[in-house]
Amino acid sequence: MTLLSLDDVRVTYKLPGRGTLNAVDGVSFDLEPRQVLGLVGESGCGKSTLARAVCGLEPTSAGSISFNGQRIGKLGLRKRDPALMRIQMVFQNPFASLNPRRTIGSQIEDGLRVNPDRDAWNVAQLLEHVELDASSRDRYPHQFSGGQRQRIAIARAIAAGPELLIGDEPIASLDASLQARVAKLMRKLAVETGAALLFISHDLSVVRVIADDVAVMSAGKIVERGPVDRVWTNPQDAYTQRLLAAIPVVDGLGRLPG
Amino acid sequence: MSASGITIQGLTLSFGRGDAEKQILRGIDLDVPAGQITGLAGESGSGKTMTGLAVCGLLPAGANVGGSIRFEDVELTQLKQRAMNEYRGAKIAMIFQDPTASLHPMLTIEAQLIDHYRHHTGASKKVAKQRALEMLGLVAVPSPEAALRKYPHQFSGGQLQRIAIASALMCEPSVLIADEPTTALDVTVQAGILRLLRTLCDELGIAIILVTHDLGVMSALADTIAVMRMGEIVEHGSRFQVITDPQHPYTRALIEALPDAADAPDAAHSPDTSSAANAANASDAVPTEGGLS
Amino acid sequence: MTDVLAVQTKRRSRLRISKQLRTPLALTGGVIVAFWLLVAVFAPLIRPFDPLAQDFDRLQAPSAAHWFGTDQVGRDVLSRVISGAQVSIPLALMLVIFAMLIGSVLGAIAGYFGKALDETIMRIADLVFAFPTIILAMVIAASLGPSLTNAVIAMLIVSWPAYARVTRSLVLGARNAEYVVAGRLLGNGPFTSLSKDVLPNVVSPVVVLATLDVGTAILLLSGLSFLGLGAVPPTPDWGAMVSDGVQNFSSWWIAAFPGLAILTVVLAFNFLGDALRDALDPRSQEAVQGRAL
Numbered sequence: 138m139t140l141l142s143l144d145d146v147r148v149t150y151k152l153p154g155r156g157t158l159n160a161v162d163g164v165s166f167d168l169e170p171r172q173v174l175g176l177v178g179e180s181g182c183g184k185s186t187l188a189r190a191v192c193g194l195e196p197t198s199a200g201s202i203s204f205n206g207q208r209i210g211k212l213g214l215r216k217r218d219p220a221l222m223r224i225q226m227v228f229q230n231p232f233a234s235l236n237p238r239r240t241i242g243s244q245i246e247d248g249l250r251v252n253p254d255r256d257a258w259n260v261a262q263l264l265e266h267v268e269l270d271a272s273s274r275d276r277y278p279h280q281f282s283g284g285q286r287q288r289i290a291i292a293r294a295i296a297a298g299p300e301l302l303i304g305d306e307p308i309a310s311l312d313a314s315l316q317a318r319v320a321k322l323m324r325k326l327a328v329e330t331g332a333a334l335l336f337i338s339h340d341l342s343v344v345r346v347i348a349d350d351v352a353v354m355s356a357g358k359i360v361e362r363g364p365v366d367r368v369w370t371n372p373q374d375a376y377t378q379r380l381l382a383a384i385p386v387v388d389g390l391g392r393l394p395g
Numbered sequence: 396m397s398a399s400g401i402t403i404q405g406l407t408l409s410f411g412r413g414d415a416e417k418q419i420l421r422g423i424d425l426d427v428p429a430g431q432i433t434g435l436a437g438e439s440g441s442g443k444t445m446t447g448l449a450v451c452g453l454l455p456a457g458a459n460v461g462g463s464i465r466f467e468d469v470e471l472t473q474l475k476q477r478a479m480n481e482y483r484g485a486k487i488a489m490i491f492q493d494p495t496a497s498l499h500p501m502l503t504i505e506a507q508l509i510d511h512y513r514h515h516t517g518a519s520k521k522v523a524k525q526r527a528l529e530m531l532g533l534v535a536v537p538s539p540e541a542a543l544r545k546y547p548h549q550f551s552g553g554q555l556q557r558i559a560i561a562s563a564l565m566c567e568p569s570v571l572i573a574d575e576p577t578t579a580l581d582v583t584v585q586a587g588i589l590r591l592l593r594t595l596c597d598e599l600g601i602a603i604i605l606v607t608h609d610l611g612v613m614s615a616l617a618d619t620i621a622v623m624r625m626g627e628i629v630e631h632g633s634r635f636q637v638i639t640d641p642q643h644p645y646t647r648a649l650i651e652a653l654p655d656a657a658d659a660p661d662a663a664h665s666p667d668t669s670s671a672a673n674a675a676n677a678s679d680a681v682p683t684e685g686g687l688s
Numbered sequence: 689m690t691d692v693l694a695v696q697t698k699r700r701s702r703l704r705i706s707k708q709l710r711t712p713l714a715l716t717g718g719v720i721v722a723f724w725l726l727v728a729v730f731a732p733l734i735r736p737f738d739p740l741a742q743d744f745d746r747l748q749a750p751s752a753a754h755w756f757g758t759d760q761v762g763r764d765v766l767s768r769v770i771s772g773a774q775v776s777i778p779l780a781l782m783l784v785i786f787a788m789l790i791g792s793v794l795g796a797i798a799g800y801f802g803k804a805l806d807e808t809i810m811r812i813a814d815l816v817f818a819f820p821t822i823i824l825a826m827v828i829a830a831s832l833g834p835s836l837t838n839a840v841i842a843m844l845i846v847s848w849p850a851y852a853r854v855t856r857s858l859v860l861g862a863r864n865a866e867y868v869v870a871g872r873l874l875g876n877g878p879f880t881s882l883s884k885d886v887l888p889n890v891v892s893p894v895v896v897l898a899t900l901d902v903g904t905a906i907l908l909l910s911g912l913s914f915l916g917l918g919a920v921p922p923t924p925d926w927g928a929m930v931s932d933g934v935q936n937f938s939s940w941w942i943a944a945f946p947g948l949a950i951l952t953v954v955l956a957f958n959f960l961g962d963a964l965r966d967a968l969d970p971r972s973q974e975a976v977q978g979r980a981l
Contacts, residue, residue, distance in 0.1 A: 179581035192873060214801060216877040226873055234866040238888040244867075251875045290870070297874055312438040313608045314652035339581065342611075346654040383586040385611030387653055389638030393593060393615050395586025 138206070140333050141168040141191065141224075141301055146200035148186050160186040162357030163200070170300065173324055173334040175348030175365065177341050177380070183357040184337050185229075188305045191335070192226050193217070204301065222251045225294035227323065229306040231286035235278040241289045242274030248296025263292040266326060284315040288322065295326050302327050303335045308343060316340070320347050342384055345369050353377045399569050400602040401427040401450060401487075405462035406472075408445055408454070408626075419445050421626040422462065429569065430600040432592070434617030434634070436610065436649070442626040443606045447572045450604065451489050452479040466570065485515040488563035492575035494555035497562075498547040504531075504558055505543035512565040530561040534591055553584035560591065564599075571595070574606045589616050610653060614638055622646045717959025724953050728773040735767040739924040747939045757941040759932055768924040769945050775836070775925050777953065780905040783840050783847070788898045790844070791851025796890075798852065799859030800882050810856065813849035821846050822911060829917040836925070839918035843908055847901070854897055858890035865889075892968040900961030903954035910950050926950050 148161040160183045168174055178184045189195040191202055193212035202209040207220055225248075228234040236244060245260050252258070261271035267288035278286055287307060294302055304323055308316040320336070324347040327334035338344050344351055345365050352362040353374065361374040372378045385394045408420035420442045427433045435443040448454050450464055452471060464471040466487065471479065483489075491497045498507055508527040512518060518526070524543070531539035534557040547555060556576060563571060573592060577585035593616060596603050605617055613620055614634065621631040622643065630643040641647045727734065737743070741763065748758040756765035798809040816824065828842035859882075862868060868885045876884065910927030912918035919925030926946040933943020 179583065194869065212872065214878045217872060217875050219875065222873070222875050224873075226870070228866040228870065230866060234870055236867040236871070236885050236889070239884075247871065247874045247876075293870070293874075313610065314438060314649050317652055317654040320654070340654075341582075343654040379583055383583045385586075385589070385609075385615040387610045387614045387638060387650070389614050389635040391615060391618075391634055393586070393590050394611075395583065395590070 138170075139167045140170045140172075140205065141335075142203050143167075143187075143191075144201050144203075146187070146190060146202055147198045148183070148190055148195055149198040159357050161190065161197075164354075164357070164359055165200075166352060166359060166362060168301070168333055168335060171328070171331055171333055173327065173336065173347060173349045175344030175351040176335060176337045176354060177339060177344050177351060178354035179339055179380070182354045184354050185305050187354070188226065188303050188335065188337050191301075191303060192224060193221065219251070222297060223300040224303065225297050225299040225301075226303040226305060227287070227290050227294050227307045230310050231283050231290060232278075232310070234290045235286055235293075237278050240275050240277060241281075245274070245289070245293050245296050248293045252296060252298035254298055257298055258296055260296075263296055264289075266295070267292045267322065284311050284319060287311060287315075287319050291319075291323055291326065295330060295332075298330070299332045301335065302332045303337070305337050306339070307336075308338065308340070317343055317346065320344075323347070341369075341380060353380065399467045400429045400431075401570055401604075402465045403427070403446075403450070403463070404465075406446070406449060406464060407459075407461035408442070408449060409459045410455075410457055412459075416459075419458075419626055420449070423623075423626075423628055425621055425628065425631070427570065427602045427604055429602045430596060431618040432596050432603040432605050432616055434613045434620040435604060435606045435623055436608065436613055436620055437623035438608055438649075440625075441623040443608075443623045444574055446623070447489065447574050447604055447606050450570070450572060451483050451487055452476075453483070453489070481515070484511055485566040486568050487570045487572070488566070488568040489572040489574065490556070490559050490563050490576050492578050494552065494559040494579075495547060497559050498555060500547055502546070503543065504545055504547070508543070508558075508562050508565055511562075515566050526565060527561070530564050531558070533564070533595075534558070534561045535587075536561065551584075553580055553587065556580060556584075556588055557591065560588075560595075564595070567599075568601065570602045570604070572604045572606070575608070576605070577612060578607065578609065585612070592616060610638070610650065622649070711963055713959045714963030717956040717963065720952050720956035721960055724773055724777060724949075724956070727770055728777045731770050731774040735764075735770040737764040737767040739763060739767040739771040740922050747936065747942075749939075750941055756945045757939070759929070759942045760936050760939070763922075765929075765941060765945055768929060769926070769949050771924040772926040772929065772946060772949060773953075775919065775923060776906050776909055776927075776950075779836065779840055780902050780909055783843055783905050783909070784898050784901050787844055787847040787901070788851050788894060791848035792855040792887075792891075792894050794848070795852035795855030796859050796882060796887060799856035800863050800878065800886065806856070809852065813852050816846055816849045817853075819846075822908065825908060825912060826915060826917060829912055834917050834920055836913075836919050836923065839909060839912040842912070842917075843905065847905070850901075851894060851897065855890060855894055858893060859886055862886050862889050893965075896961060896965040896968055899964050900958060903957035903961070906950060906957075907954055 144165050146161055146164045147159060150158045150160055152158050162183070164187060176184050176187070186195055190197050191209065193209050196211040204221060204224060209221060235241065242260050245263055249258060249260070260274050264271050264273055269285060269288060281289065302323070307323065308319050311319060320343045323336065324334060336344060336348060348365045350362065351365045351368050352359050353368070353376065354360070355376045361368060361372065361377045368377060369381070372381055383395045386392065403423055403425040406420055406423040409416050409418045411417055423446055425433065435446060437443045449460060450471065452474065454460065460472050462472065466482070471482070505524065505527060508530065509520065509523040512523050512526060513520070527543060528539045531542055536542050536554060536557050550558065576592070577588050580588065589612065592603060595601055607613060617634050619632065620634055620637040621628045622637065622645065623629070624645050630637060630641065630646045637646060638650065641650055742761045744754065744758045744762040744764060746758060746760055746762045748754055750757045754764050754766065756769060759765055759768070794809050798806040825842045825846045828845055829839050832838035832841060863886055868881060871881050871885045909918060910925070910930070913925045913927030914931045916931065919928045921928065926949055929946035930943045933939070936942055
């Protein structure tokens with residue numbers, strides 16, 4: 138059964154004045170359980186808006202999003218439906234996504250509290266899984282570096298026992314040497330816990346390494362979707378081709394991209 | 396255009412005194428020849444941006460500078476602020492990561508390009524405008540005449556970075572410091588800016604210091620690459636040599652941490668990512684990393 | 689590795705706050721506030737005479753027997769100034785705490801829930817803001833009848849909106865922070881979210897505002913008493929004493945000493961509040977960090 142299904146989803150913003158902006162302009166795709174889908178696109182293409190809509194943080198103006206057959210509406214001021222808590226998100230900025238006034242242990246416990254399988258994890262195990270010391274639990278976020286904080290945020294998301302883990306540009310604010318590592322860690326944890334992963338990034342070279350499938354988004358639409366190796370080696374859409382050609386290759390030959 | 400580069404020797408930089416003294420640069424030796432792009436690679440907190448700022452004389456107050464930065468037989472570290480102002484913006488120019496931050500939001504592009512040119516050269520308004528049009532043409536901003544009358548918010552990020560480069564080029568600088576010039580830009584836009592920088596370097600013979608953490612950009616653009624870590628240059632060599640045959644373990648770790656380093660999806664998907672993990676550990680140990688200061 | 693770093697950061701952050709609280713002004717403020725708090729607590733023990741007893745000759749100038757002189761009905765001014773601390777300071781503190789509680793709870797609700805609740809609460813706040821504070825307090829106090837309790841109620845009514853407005857704007861900024869959203873995704877309802885994630889992160893500016901407000905509260909309270917709308921004779925209140933002094937202008941000591949008491953307390957709380965703001969304000973903290981880098 139399909140885990141996440143988007144059918145002609147549109148998200149529209151009112152612009153100052155009279156105009157409207159279709160941030161997401163008729164997106165349809167399915168995500169199977171345990172599948173890792175990379176969603177790539179450049180800034181302003183609507184990929185983050187789409188992720189927020191899947192979490193119920195953005196109202197859709199048309200179309201439907203359903204998770205395990207249950208329709209996702211806007212998360213207003215209500216408590217979130219427990220069934221939808223099986224969707225968890227890792228945010229872009231590790232300096233903003235952890236509460237600075239609470240220990241990381243208590244923040245990870247927030248996740249454990251909503252896990253239907255209560256004994257699946259404990260804080261120490263989770264910290265160990267994201268390669269942090271178990272004694273870190275009593276510390277505060279400011280005592281960690283960006284890469285470490287992002288791993289804590291991943292631990293918190295995994296603690297909730299998600300069936301769908303979403304990463305909204307989770308590596309964009311990290312140092313270059315950490316990006317691939319954190320991305321791989323997310324994939325590994327998602328695969329181990331049996332969750333599907335929707336990994337949003339502007340960096341195709343990272344997505345290529347961790348995703349099974351890739352969807353390329355441009356101007357609110359998905360222009361191409363397919364197995365990552367096929368898209369990488371044989372892109373069909375003109376935009377995908379341009380995007381791939383623009384990535385500088387680290388070969389030391391001084392070839393200018395594009 | 397005069398061809399003169401910059402020679403940095405034993406450059407040190409620290410803040411504070413006594414016990415609270417914080418070393419940022421621990422003795423940098425770097426030759427930046429004219430007509431070449433010298434890359435400064437490294438992660439946040441490695442001191443690469445501070446090196447660029449030191450060359451421009453734009454260090455924050457309270458910085459203790461040692462060593463030497465020579466440019467056209469002038470010792471820049473000894474210059475008084477006023478004398479340095481004559482160099483900065485004229486012979487030594489800088490472009491930054493965020494072009495919106497380096498352009499004044501309330502002034503037209505014309506005013507921004509022309510004012511500092513006239514200040515440095517004393518040229519007439521007409522001559523200055525001619526020069527501005529020429530420079531906008533050089534950086535390939537579409538319809539330069541119209542662009543001069545616009546304000547920064549009317550341009551996209553990529554176009555603004557082109558305008559920022561045009562502004563930097565107005566006074567025919569010999570040295571251009573580009574601090575993460577494409578980091579805020581989309582990859583398709585980045586390609587155009589990289590091409591532009593290459594052309595400027597080749598055709599105008601400018602010495603460019605390219606500061607970036609992105610090894611892809613380095614590989615595409617830099618002639619030589621200096622890898623910085625914790626305020627020191629751990630390796631400096633030709634582009635090809637540094638990327639294909641890195642000598643220092645830290646450089647190796649940086650290159651191995653690239654997503655497609657192993658270039659085999661299987662290896663990447665397996666839990667054993669030890670090489671990348673080592674690199675990350677190395678960087679976690681950098682005490683000046685953002686989150687820890 | 690992490691251990692060492694964590695310890696370092698912890699030590700550094702504690703050092704930063706204490707350093708900012710160690711400025712001369714902050715120390716002066718702290719010492720004076722401590723002095724007056726002690727006076728207020730131990731007033732019955734340290735005052736030389738009964739503040740209400742009219743046992744002495746009227747209008748005596750300061751002397752060895754009566755350091756601050758006596759007033760128009762023959763009471764010892766020093767004893768009355770000391771007892772005045774017992775009246776004004778606890779009332780001002782209580783007032784500020786209640787105003788802060790009422791204001792910040794209402795402001796937080798307005799900011800977090802928005803819409804009709806926000807409109808209702810903030811329009812009421814605007815209504816209060818539309819009048820000059822002291823005039824409105826006077827009107828309310830006058831209509832309730834002169835007594836200290838009524839003066840406090842009047843001041844409570846005029847002072848909560850400042851807290852509501854500040855808290856609301858802080859909550860507005862914080863409620864969309866990623867950690868708040870992450871909490872919502874983990875099933876936090878609005879009140880859990882507000883109390884667990886939002887309020888702890890906005891509380892310090894509100895506390896700073898409150899500290900700065902203690903001085904104002906004492907001033908306002910004294911002002912109402914001065915106008916005969918607060919303390920009822922013969923309660924030893926500083927404002928009422930200054931009012932007595934005005935009616936006996938040739939005997940300067942009657943007004944001067946309570947006036948001095950008001951001045952020092954208000955100044956001291958302001959110094960303390962300023963220092964606390966510098967220490968807790970995240971922006972000034974960032975500025976310090978930025979400079980350190």
